[in-house]
Amino acid sequence: MKVSRVGFISALIYTGLSIVLAGAFFVATLLGNYNWLTRLGGAGWVFLLSMIILMPVVTPLIKKRVQSR
Amino acid sequence: MTEDKHMKKTTLSIGGMTCAACVGHVEKALKDTRGVKGTVVNLATGKASVEYDPAETSLSTIKKAVDEIGYEVILNTANLQVTGMTCASCVDHVQKAVSELPGVYRVVANLASSSARVEYEPQITSIGEIIKTIREVGYEAVERSEGAEALDREKEARDRDIKRQRNNLIISGTLGVLVMLGMFQPYWFPDLLPVWLNDNMKVVLFILTTPIVFGPGRQFFVNSWNGLKRGLTDMNLLYATGIGAAYGIAVINTFWPEAGFGGKDVTFYEAAAMLTAFIILGRYLEAITRGRTSQAIRRLMKLQPKRAKVLRDGQETDIPAEEVQIGDILLVRPGEAIPVDGRVTDGYSSVDQSMITGESIPVEKKTGDDVIGGTINKTGAFKFQATRVGKDTALAQIIKLVEDAQTTKAPIQKLADKVAGHFILGVHMVALIVFLFWFFAGYGLWFVPESRLILTPYTLTGLGVFGFALLTSVTVLVISCPCAVGLATPSAIMAGSGKAAEYGILFKGADAMEGTARLQAIIFDKTGTLTKGEPSVTDVITAGELAENEVLRLAAVAEKNSEHPLGEAIVSGARERGLELADAAGFNAIPGQGVEVQLDGRTILLGNRKLMADRNVSLDKLVGEAERLEHEGKTAMFVAVGGKPAGIVAVADTLKETSARAVEELHRMGIQVAMITGDNRRTAEAIARQVGIDRVLAEVLPEDKANEVKKLQAEGLRVAMVGDGINDAPALAQADVGIAIGSGTDVAKETGHVILVKDDLMDVVAALQVGRQTLRLIKQNLFWAFGYNTVTIPIGAGLLYPFVAQMVSPELAALLMATSSLSVTLNTLRMRGYVPPIRRKDIDFGEGHIHTVARVPQTSA
Numbered sequence: 006m007k008v009s010r011v012g013f014i015s016a017l018i019y020t021g022l023s024i025v026l027a028g029a030f031f032v033a034t035l036l037g038n039y040n041w042l043t044r045l046g047g048a049g050w051v052f053l054l055s056m057i058i059l060m061p062v063v064t065p066l067i068k069k070r071v072q073s074r
Numbered sequence: 075m076t077e078d079k080h081m082k083k084t085t086l087s088i089g090g091m092t093c094a095a096c097v098g099h100v101e102k103a104l105k106d107t108r109g110v111k112g113t114v115v116n117l118a119t120g121k122a123s124v125e126y127d128p129a130e131t132s133l134s135t136i137k138k139a140v141d142e143i144g145y146e147v148i149l150n151t152a153n154l155q156v157t158g159m160t161c162a163s164c165v166d167h168v169q170k171a172v173s174e175l176p177g178v179y180r181v182v183a184n185l186a187s188s189s190a191r192v193e194y195e196p197q198i199t200s201i202g203e204i205i206k207t208i209r210e211v212g213y214e215a216v217e218r219s220e221g222a223e224a225l226d227r228e229k230e231a232r233d234r235d236i237k238r239q240r241n242n243l244i245i246s247g248t249l250g251v252l253v254m255l256g257m258f259q260p261y262w263f264p265d266l267l268p269v270w271l272n273d274n275m276k277v278v279l280f281i282l283t284t285p286i287v288f289g290p291g292r293q294f295f296v297n298s299w300n301g302l303k304r305g306l307t308d309m310n311l312l313y314a315t316g317i318g319a320a321y322g323i324a325v326i327n328t329f330w331p332e333a334g335f336g337g338k339d340v341t342f343y344e345a346a347a348m349l350t351a352f353i354i355l356g357r358y359l360e361a362i363t364r365g366r367t368s369q370a371i372r373r374l375m376k377l378q379p380k381r382a383k384v385l386r387d388g389q390e391t392d393i394p395a396e397e398v399q400i401g402d403i404l405l406v407r408p409g410e411a412i413p414v415d416g417r418v419t420d421g422y423s424s425v426d427q428s429m430i431t432g433e434s435i436p437v438e439k440k441t442g443d444d445v446i447g448g449t450i451n452k453t454g455a456f457k458f459q460a461t462r463v464g465k466d467t468a469l470a471q472i473i474k475l476v477e478d479a480q481t482t483k484a485p486i487q488k489l490a491d492k493v494a495g496h497f498i499l500g501v502h503m504v505a506l507i508v509f510l511f512w513f514f515a516g517y518g519l520w521f522v523p524e525s526r527l528i529l530t531p532y533t534l535t536g537l538g539v540f541g542f543a544l545l546t547s548v549t550v551l552v553i554s555c556p557c558a559v560g561l562a563t564p565s566a567i568m569a570g571s572g573k574a575a576e577y578g579i580l581f582k583g584a585d586a587m588e589g590t591a592r593l594q595a596i597i598f599d600k601t602g603t604l605t606k607g608e609p610s611v612t613d614v615i616t617a618g619e620l621a622e623n624e625v626l627r628l629a630a631v632a633e634k635n636s637e638h639p640l641g642e643a644i645v646s647g648a649r650e651r652g653l654e655l656a657d658a659a660g661f662n663a664i665p666g667q668g669v670e671v672q673l674d675g676r677t678i679l680l681g682n683r684k685l686m687a688d689r690n691v692s693l694d695k696l697v698g699e700a701e702r703l704e705h706e707g708k709t710a711m712f713v714a715v716g717g718k719p720a721g722i723v724a725v726a727d728t729l730k731e732t733s734a735r736a737v738e739e740l741h742r743m744g745i746q747v748a749m750i751t752g753d754n755r756r757t758a759e760a761i762a763r764q765v766g767i768d769r770v771l772a773e774v775l776p777e778d779k780a781n782e783v784k785k786l787q788a789e790g791l792r793v794a795m796v797g798d799g800i801n802d803a804p805a806l807a808q809a810d811v812g813i814a815i816g817s818g819t820d821v822a823k824e825t826g827h828v829i830l831v832k833d834d835l836m837d838v839v840a841a842l843q844v845g846r847q848t849l850r851l852i853k854q855n856l857f858w859a860f861g862y863n864t865v866t867i868p869i870g871a872g873l874l875y876p877f878v879a880q881m882v883s884p885e886l887a888a889l890l891m892a893t894s895s896l897s898v899t900l901n902t903l904r905m906r907g908y909v910p911p912i913r914r915k916d917i918d919f920g921e922g923h924i925h926t927v928a929r930v931p932q933t934s935a
Contacts, residue, residue, distance in 0.1 A: 030510070033514070037514070039539065042540075043538060043539060043540040046540045046544075047509075047513055047540050047543070050319070050509060050540075050544060050547070051506065051509070051510075053315070054315075054502055054505060054506040054509070054547075055506070057311060057315070057502050058499060058502050058503055058506065061499060062499070
């Protein structure tokens with residue numbers, strides 16, 4: 006029960022943060038002279054790397070918090 | 075340290091670990107398992123040492139925890155012939171009884187074939203216990219095989235891995251070269267191919283690359299996904315992102331060239347293909363070479379005999395060695411291996427023990443002598459009674475000790491572990507930063523359309539901002555190499571501890587090995603360590619009338635019935651010289667003075683000055699000699715015959731043959747050497763002078779030895795104590811490194827961090843030399859591993875691009891990465907040929923003496 010809850014909360018957080026970062030990237034590209042596909046491709050890559058970076062960081066943090074309650 | 079008696083400790087073989095991050099994952103999974111109190115995982119050995127509470131967890135739970143995160147606990151498999159099963163419930167009985175054993179993971183009994191296949195961990199439950207359990211529930215069981223696969227289970231697992239990677243390499247290498255040729259065909263041989271093929275070249279490359287990415291490359295995606303599902307990252311993720319990005323861009327630009335990722339000319343098929351091929355090449359070579367670093371322990375394992383000839387009811391029966399029971403009488407013929415430890419009951423032979431003790435010369439064995447399992451009987455046949463079997467044999471203890479040592483971590487590894495633990499995450503963060511930098515700033519500032527990938531004619535003309543930033547980002551992911559960081563220390567520890575074991579030097583842990591390498595001072599216990607521990611006759615001086623042998627003979631006659639150690643030394647000294655000892659009459663022991671006897675009507679006195687003075691024997695001529703002998707630390711006893719002085723017999727505890735040479739060598743290595751003893755200062759200093767020790771800790775009570783060690787440590791020295799593993803236990807424990815010498819084969823009982831099987835001080839020197847060589851290797855490996863990443867990651871990130879307009883391609887990055895981890899392993903492999911200088915043949919030790927020393931024991935691998 007606890008495990009699935011940790012997984013769900015963690016996924017919400019790291020996916021949400023990754024979307025925010027990818028969105029920030031996309032918005033930043035709007036200030037420059039980039040075509041749409043470059044913007045989308047770049048945002049996709051930023052999203053992927055952000056997910057990879059945040060997953061192992063967020064999951065243990067949430068697990069710790071849930072277990073300490 | 076307090077020890078919970080309920081806790082159990084076992085070492086498991088873990089498959090599938092490829093880098094330091096894997097170690098972290100397995101450790102974490104084990105630590106998170108309920109009932110597991112502690113664990114240490116070693117990448118180089120592929121083993122995990124697990125301390126657990128059997129009341130709270132089981133082997134199945136532990137295995138499940140490891141298997142679930144994508145690794146594998148490699149278990150032994152036993153095929154048993156089970157007779158007596160007649161129905162399905164029999165099968166159930168066998169399965170139930172065996173599955174309840176703590177070390178059994180799975181058992182499948184088969185009624186039709188009268189067999190049972192058991193997956194089990196032999197460190198927890200032996201095959202003998204499994205067979206016994208089956209017999210207890212009413213069936214007969216024997217091992218179906220010769221036990222060969224049990225012995226070689228690790229080799230088989232490694233061979234499987236090597237075979238798998240070799241097949242992957244053949245596929246990815248062959249197709250990868252074709253992709254490479256196809257990719258660069260327009261530059262290298264533009265007119266070779268027909269037009270229709272040229273026009274569809276990208277599709278052909280897609281067809282060639284796809285099987286590589288989803289065949290041999292599939293393992294990276296599967297493994298990284300398994301890890302990511304649990305919030306874990308490892309090397310596979312770096313590869314998967316690198317290969318996936320290169321392949322994805324290539325596919326988009328092939329089928330949707332207008333998508334804006336650089337167009338039809340910008341495909342990275344060769345990057346995806348060669349990246350996969352090079353990573354697999356690295357894994358393949360690493361699988362081969364890593365196995366070789368553990369050959370020393372495998373050589374020990376191979377020594378374990380599989381069969382034994384037991385005499386039961388007067389009949390010679392050939393049985394598996396594992397089934398030998400304590401008390402069994404076994405027969406060994408010339409050339410055969412001794413199956414278990416025991417004591418000779420009948421016969422005479424010489425036995426080659428070099429593989430266990432490092433002694434080069436075969437040891438004679440007669441009735442009452444102990445023999446060691448795994449050693450080779452050379453000349454005669456003999457019978458012996460088994461005294462230790464299974465996991466209690468000397469060989470099994472040594473293997474366990476070395477294996478345990480190999481699963482520990484050296485203090486120097488802490489930094490490497492810290493770095494490796496966060497490496498993958500750090501590299502992905504760098505890759506993101508690099509991508510953002512080149513996307514928003516670098517590309518606009520420095521991009522030159524004519525720029526190239528290093529060592530290729532391939533220009534980056536068609537690359538847009540996204541393609542270029544992605545290329546650098548992927549290169550960073552691929553070029554980084556945490557494998558080298560993770561392998562640097564454990565591979566060297568494994569090679570070093572195995573090498574040491576070849577010489578009968580057993581390090582109890584990696585910390586002991588590192589500690590030995592860093593020693594600054596060594597304290598030797600005197601009696602039994604520097605000296606033989608038994609007094610013997612050193613000098614016989616005659617007063618003039620009688621010959622030396624006659625003086626000794628008369629002294630021995632006087633002491634013939636004595637039980638005093640000095641008297642026994644005189645008697646055995648006389649017997650060694652072949653002197654006949656007649657029976658004397660009127661034996662009279664005078665307490666504190668000596669003895670008096672009658673022989674052929676003469677009175678013979680043997681004793682100290684007081685005895686001679688009381689009997690009015692004038693010692694004028696002998697006093698000077700006596701003082702000289704006493705100054706040398708010897709006990710001088712006067713001999714008088716018929717009231718006249720006849721001579722002196724001096725007795726002393728003599729130095730071992732190698733003590734002085736060992737001390738000299740230690741001094742040469744810059745080690746301070748001290749001697750500790752309970753003897754009076756004069757005797758102690760005399761011994762110290764002979765052996766070349768300048769620091770003497772004399773008149774120290776046994777219980778104060780540890781305090782003396784503390785005093786030296788307080789001077790800021792890293793101190794080793796060398797002594798008897800049992801009597802000197804507190805001092806050995808207090809020392810930074812306790813070296814128990816001459817433990818023989820009962821190594822498990824020994825205190826101390828380092829155990830020397832032989833009673834030879836040269837092994838103390840050899841231990842230091844092996845320790846120092848191992849530490850040297852570790853430092854070289856760490857320097858290379860950290861140096862490689864420090865240099866290549868910035869280059870991969872495009873640091874040099876603004877100056878040279880060339881980029882590292884992902885496939886070149888993969889090649890560099892593979893070379894890096896391979897170089898660390900190859901550097902460690904140098905330990906295989908290492909012979910401690912003190913053990914090399916014909917070494918001149920600086921005084922013009924040529925010493926021939928023990929050969930290196932070699933057994934067939």
